[in-house]
Amino acid sequence: MKKILSLIICISLTLTLCSCSGGLKRFEKSFLDVFDTASNIVAYDTDADTFEVHYNELHSMLVRYNKLFDIYKSYDGITSLKDVNDNAGTSPVKVDSDTIDLLKFGKEVYGITHGAVNICLGSVLQIWHEYRDEGTRVPEISLLKKAAEHTDINDLVLDEKAQTVYFKDKDLKLDVGAIAKGYAAQKATEYAKQNLWDGALINLGGNVTAYGLKPDNSKWNVQIENPNPNSTEALETLKISDESVVTSGDYQRCYEVDGKRYCHIINPKTLMPAENFSSVSVICNDSALADALSTALFILPLDEGKKLLQRYPDVKAYWVDETYQVIE
Numbered sequence: 358m359k360k361i362l363s364l365i366i367c368i369s370l371t372l373t374l375c376s377c378s379g380g381l382k383r384f385e386k387s388f389l390d391v392f393d394t395a396s397n398i399v400a401y402d403t404d405a406d407t408f409e410v411h412y413n414e415l416h417s418m419l420v421r422y423n424k425l426f427d428i429y430k431s432y433d434g435i436t437s438l439k440d441v442n443d444n445a446g447t448s449p450v451k452v453d454s455d456t457i458d459l460l461k462f463g464k465e466v467y468g469i470t471h472g473a474v475n476i477c478l479g480s481v482l483q484i485w486h487e488y489r490d491e492g493t494r495v496p497e498i499s500l501l502k503k504a505a506e507h508t509d510i511n512d513l514v515l516d517e518k519a520q521t522v523y524f525k526d527k528d529l530k531l532d533v534g535a536i537a538k539g540y541a542a543q544k545a546t547e548y549a550k551q552n553l554w555d556g557a558l559i560n561l562g563g564n565v566t567a568y569g570l571k572p573d574n575s576k577w578n579v580q581i582e583n584p585n586p587n588s589t590e591a592l593e594t595l596k597i598s599d600e601s602v603v604t605s606g607d608y609q610r611c612y613e614v615d616g617k618r619y620c621h622i623i624n625p626k627t628l629m630p631a632e633n634f635s636s637v638s639v640i641c642n643d644s645a646l647a648d649a650l651s652t653a654l655f656i657l658p659l660d661e662g663k664k665l666l667q668r669y670p671d672v673k674a675y676w677v678d679e680t681y682q683v684i685e
Contacts, residue, residue, distance in 0.1 A: 381572045384408040388416060391423040392538050394562025400554040401572050411553040415545055419561070422541040425456050426533055428479065438531055442479065446527030449516065457520055459540050460513065462645060463533060467510045470653035470665065475625050477513055479530030480504040485623055485630075492612045495619060501628040508625070538564040539603060539648025546601075546644065556598075566601040566644045584608045584635040585681040592638070592683065593675060601644035605655040606636035624656045631656045634676050641672040650674070659684065 381401040386408075388396055398415065402408035424430075427437045436452050444450050463476035481504045488496050507528040514523040538561045546566040549557050556569025558577050567577035576598045580591035584606050595602060607620035607630070620630045639651040646669075654662040654674055666672055676684040 383571075384412075386412050391416075391419045392541070392561055394538075396559075396561045398557065398559050399577075400549075400557035402554065411549075415549055415553060415559075418548060419541060419545055422455065422537075422544070425453055426459065426537040426541070428530075428532055438533065441522050442530050445522045446524040446529065449514075449519070449521035449523040451519070451521050454520060455544070456522070457515060457517055459533060459537065460515055460522065460531070461517070462540065462649075463536055464510060464513065464515070466536060466649040466653075469668075470649065470657075472510075472625055473653040473656045474535045474649050475508060475510060476531055476533050476536065477508045477510050477529055478505075478623065478625055479532035480507045480528060481625075481628055482532045482534070482623060483530060485621070489610070489612050489619070489621065493614065495614050498628065505625075505628055535652040536645060536649050538562065539601070539645040542566045542601065542648075543644040564601070564603050564644060564648060567597050568599050570598055581638045581675065582606075582636075583681070584677055588681070592636075592677065595640065597640070600640055600642050601647045602638060602640050603644065603647040603651045604636055604638040605651040607631070607655075608635065622652060622655055632679075633658060634678055635681060636675075636677045637662075638675045639672060640674070641669065647672075 381403060383399070383401055384405065385397060385399045398412060400408065402411060424432045424435050424437055428439050428442060431437055431439050436450065438456070441450050441452060460476065466474045481501055484496050484501060484504055488494055507526050509526065512524055512526040512529050514525060542559055542561050542564045543566065545559055546568055549559065550568050556571060558565065558567040565579055570576060576596040579595045579597055579602050581593045581595070581602065581604060583590060583592040605622060607622065610621035611618050622631045623629065624631045634655055637651050637654040639647045639654065641647045650672065653665060654676065657665065659676060666674060678684065
């Protein structure tokens with residue numbers, strides 16, 4: 358399952374193109390074909406044709422990441438994580454170097470978060486995904502516990518030299534929803550910074566990164582969405598550059614059974630949806646880390662989450678509790 362990270366992007370008062378200093382103009386393009394979410398890119402370029410060339414280059418990169426990290430589909434000419442899940446329990450599967458990097462990061466995140474974020478939780482998450490799609494029942498805890506017997510991170514074997522993935526447990530399944538968008542956003546930002554634009558904003562379904570400055574030397578404006586359905590005001594308005602903003606929340610991919618709402622973010626300890634907060638937003642200079650931390654902080658109790666953040670003094674977080682009170 359994939360985590361929805363909901364942010365409202367406010368770059369200017371209008372979405373129309375505007376002339377700026379240095380002869381650059383503002384361009385924005387939206388797309389729906391990566392990571393199963395609405396995304397957009399904003400950048401300043403010399404003209405529409407040049408922007409289109411640059412955009413297509415970056416979009417193609419994101420499409421490739423989407424295929425590599427897809428646990429639901431196979432693709433011609435590329436080894437997706439679905440292929441890995443289907444075959445790595447039998448013998449090592451040769452994968453792309455980016456897949457190795459992502460899974461290596463996933464292992465690191467498991468240690469950092471003391472297991473709150475586990476990319477090997479796929480067997481449990483698959484059950485919740487199926488029940489959420491059905492929308493009428495909650496899985497029996499006995500079923501979840503049986504699936505949880507196949508979620509040991511140590512059963513994931515990565516051979517960086519051979520670029521292969523192997524499962525010591527044939528029933529282990531990967532699910533990288535807590536880190537994939539952040540990883541892709543970070544890689545895309547680094548590429549764009551080196552090759553395309555002096556400054557840009559990349560939003561993958563609310564997984565937002567921004568680098569550089571706008572032509573008037575101002576930072577990029579980002580508003581964090583308020584999870585309170587009765588509020589029309591943003592939770593917080595940020596001005597960022599060379600930073601990422603990621604939010605995990607319980608108010609989008611969820612379903613109700615007998616009046617109780619079940620969100621898509623699953624606590625590996627309880628095997629049930631996390632219930633501590635309405636949303637958690639993380640701001641830091643690495644989108645992959647922000648993605649992982651937002652999930653971990655959403656799952657962990659507040660005191661444990663704050664303790665985790667002590668190792669990252671430059672990372673800022675906003676917790677929103679069930680009464681929609683903000684905790685910093």
